Amino acid sequence: MTILITGGAGYIGSHTCVELLNSGHDILVLDNFSNSRPESLDRVKELTNKSFKIYKIDLLDKAAVEKVFSENEIEAVIHFAGLKAVGESVEIPVHYYHNNITGTLILIDVMQKYNVFNLVFSSSATVYGIPQQVPISEEFSLSATNPYGRTKLMIEEILNDVYVSNNNWSIALLRYFNPIGAHESGLIGEDPNGLPNNLMPFISQVSIGKLSELKVFGNDYTTPDGTGVRDYIHVVDLAKGHLKALEKIVTFNGVEAYNLGTGKGYSVLEMIDAFEKASGRKVPYVIGPRRPGDIAECFAKPDKAERELGWKAEKGIKDMCIDSWKWQSQNPEGFQTNEHRNKYASTLKS
Numbered sequence: 001m002t003i004l005i006t007g008g009a010g011y012i013g014s015h016t017c018v019e020l021l022n023s024g025h026d027i028l029v030l031d032n033f034s035n036s037r038p039e040s041l042d043r044v045k046e047l048t049n050k051s052f053k054i055y056k057i058d059l060l061d062k063a064a065v066e067k068v069f070s071e072n073e074i075e076a077v078i079h080f081a082g083l084k085a086v087g088e089s090v091e092i093p094v095h096y097y098h099n100n101i102t103g104t105l106i107l108i109d110v111m112q113k114y115n116v117f118n119l120v121f122s123s124s125a126t127v128y129g130i131p132q133q134v135p136i137s138e139e140f141s142l143s144a145t146n147p148y149g150r151t152k153l154m155i156e157e158i159l160n161d162v163y164v165s166n167n168n169w170s171i172a173l174l175r176y177f178n179p180i181g182a183h184e185s186g187l188i189g190e191d192p193n194g195l196p197n198n199l200m201p202f203i204s205q206v207s208i209g210k211l212s213e214l215k216v217f218g219n220d221y222t223t224p225d226g227t228g229v230r231d232y233i234h235v236v237d238l239a240k241g242h243l244k245a246l247e248k249i250v251t252f253n254g255v256e257a258y259n260l261g262t263g264k265g266y267s268v269l270e271m272i273d274a275f276e277k278a279s280g281r282k283v284p285y286v287i288g289p290r291r292p293g294d295i296a297e298c299f300a301k302p303d304k305a306e307r308e309l310g311w312k313a314e315k316g317i318k319d320m321c322i323d324s325w326k327w328q329s330q331n332p333e334g335f336q337t338n339e340h341r342n343k344y345a346s347t348l349k350s
């Protein structure tokens, strides 16, 4: 199948490109590199020994998006492109709504024009808002607590409307829990701009010495050790979930939501402990106040994905931490420099 990957240079997109190429699919990547670097795609090529077209295009540029569809026989789209920083979305909501929602509207419009009706969309566990209970299943009520979350919720609703208007559509809404880890090669991984917002890249940067200590956001939650509990999922497991979703959508018309999580929650303190074991380094931390908007506990009931997609997360917390550390220690500056990668490549060859 020829698949267009929007946002394919990003963290989850690049890992999904690897899995798709290794499974024999043809891919095209569309990205404006607003939160990623072309080097990630060089490494995808290196890892898979396969080539593919890369379009440096903004989804908001409809004419450019149309050109991609007119030049290629696209059969399905995996739509990762979007902005994702919760705090930033509160500061610049219009930019988030425009980028994420208008970008998606343009994509859908062009897909319809070119009769491409297979779509896998990157949604998020954030659409469950403040869940009434855990584990969270797909039929829980949906809400949003910030503009970023509202873009995901609105796009899910838009996609439902689009299907009602045209029953040719086959759409999977993949609600990711907390993706962490990196490809086991250490060649691709998460490369946040500036100070990381999320726990795992923050811990990794403390471990490598780029940041002095982690601030634990609250230890007075109603959880076993008082710190926030999340469902961390290895990014390679998540990437594989996209292949399973693709296989599924070509068999039905409609819109289906799937939780992609492990079903198990870990606290912040448990994550620190697991990372210290994986890296052999201490992670200095202090307990700070709660982060506004954070919830105590969030983990998935992933049964629907197992039942309907035949997908189940395979990697545990140890692999997640080992692979995050490998990526961070081999690429202390992320994709900015090839020096460490070259060093690593020469040790592999010898």
Ligand code: NAD
Pocket: 006, 007, 008, 009, 010, 011, 012, 013, 030, 031, 032, 033, 034, 035, 036, 037, 057, 058, 059, 060, 079, 080, 081, 082, 083, 084, 099, 103, 122, 123, 124, 125, 176, 177, 178, 179
């Ligand atoms: P990322 O920022 O690494 O990747 C997103 C990619 O989209 C980047 O390469 C960026 O340059 C590109 N992009 C953004 N706006 C674009 C536009 N207008 N035109 C073209 N390209 C554009 O993020 P990620 O972690 O890989 O997340 C991928 C998707 O999954 C996002 O939609 C995100 O909201 C969603 N998601 C992520 C998480 C997470 O914790 N990482 C959790 C749930 C959902």
Ligand code: UFG
Pocket: 084, 086, 124, 125, 126, 176, 177, 178, 197, 198, 199, 200, 202, 214, 215, 216, 217, 218, 227, 228, 229, 230, 268, 291, 294
């Ligand atoms: N945390 C800290 N210190 C930090 C960063 C995080 O203690 O420096 C804690 C948080 O309070 C939370 C846990 O670590 O308890 C995980 O926080 P993250 O920021 O890594 O992840 P969130 O669960 O808050 O949110 C992430 C994405 C959202 C997405 C959600 C569900 O940032 O966009 O997962 O997919 F919606």
